[in-house]
Amino acid sequence: MTRTPPFRNGDRLRLIAMVDDPAPIPPGTEGTVNGDPTFFADSWDTPMRWDNGRTLSMVVPPDQAEKIRCRHRDDGRGRCIDCGAFID
Ligand SMILES: [Zn+2]
Numbered sequence: 001m002t003r004t005p006p007f008r009n010g011d012r013l014r015l016i017a018m019v020d021d022p023a024p025i026p027p028g029t030e031g032t033v034n035g036d037p038t039f040f041a042d043s044w045d046t047p048m049r050w051d052n053g054r055t056l057s058m059v060v061p062p063d064q065a066e067k068i069r070c071r072h073r074d075d076g077r078g079r080c081i082d083c084g085a086f087i088d
Contacts, residue, residue, distance in 0.1 A: 006060055007037060009033050009037075012030065013031055013032070013068065014066050020063075031050035035047035044058075045058075046063075
């Protein structure tokens, strides 16, 4: 069986729900997948760097997020701070 992670390193996401964490990230928070998701116990452990500065991972499922289009923020050297894309 091939398992495909729902999100990939560098994807920009908006959180819909974080279920089991005692100090969850608020719904609606945007962030960037910050590494390759790993499959563990029927869920994808998805490392995140949230725009509010937190780095709490998502566990998908039960956590839910949607992919969004990156608005690109220039790091001053022609690359996006959030997704790493080269921008003009
Ligand atoms: Zn970007």
